[in-house]
Amino acid sequence: METEAARYIGAGLASIALVGAGIGIGNIFGSYLSGALRNPSAAQGQYTNLLLGFALAEATGLFGLVMAFIILFV
């Protein structure tokens, strides 16, 4: 198999890591929403934790996307 074809296949496989990122982010925002709908006054206090959790969950998925880009372009 030529390297070009193998690169595309490898990059595609590495991008599957973003599934985990999607599930994680959906989980965090879903929990925040269900908590905020039960206790709206406490929702504002946890806004910072929400953004922190979003960034941390996104980061793990992006580790996989970085590998995909390295395979594809380097």
Next chain:
Amino acid sequence: MATEQGAKEALMPNPMHQFEIKRLFNWELWGIDASFTNSALFMVLAVVLSSAFLIFTVRGKNIIPGRLQSTSELLYEFVRNMVRDSTGPKGEKYFPFIFSLFVFILVINMLGMLRLGHYSFTPTSHIIVTFALAALVFVGVTLIGFWKHGIGYLKLFAPSGVPWFMMPIIVPIEIISYISRPVSLSVRLFANMMVGHTLLKVFGGFVGVMGIYGIGPILLMIPFTALEILVAFLQAFVFAVLTSIYLNDALNMHDH
């Protein structure tokens, strides 16, 4: 082959070209290449811009701030509250460091979102820059821990309340998770910045090859660029928050 490559480049530019480091002034110091690069230019620009903004807006020193002064005060209080929540009263004297770190990374990320054609560059989209910042934080926090608690800092790896037969499993895991802190800190910032800019270039490249339907990617780029601006701010914030949490681990060890 060459013309095909050239035609492909014109329609769909290689997204990795924006990360090239270009030398602006060649300068060699004792055999080490210490040229002033475009990466250094953007870092100097970030420092100059943020210092000028913070110095000139607080110049009036009004007790009741005007509009510009309250912008600086908002930024100051935001970081101050974050540091105080994470580290408690002992961490107050490390606040200037965390504030500088936060503003530096924030302004560099934001400057990278300016699309200046071929000249825009984000220093934090290079692993060496983010690794330097993360290594600085890691080494600093470890030294602070050892300085304050002596050899008792190693109790960090043996949390209280763990039965003795679990220790051989828990301690290596704790050590590995401690060592992975600078790695995750640097790769998180690097990955977010690099992937964000690469995706922007890739979606921009779609506009050229799609002809009349290029309006689709253009409309997609607008909310995506908004997301990238949010991510730029968020990653700077997460870097600062995690630094404060690691500092809290080092300073206040009785929570373990």
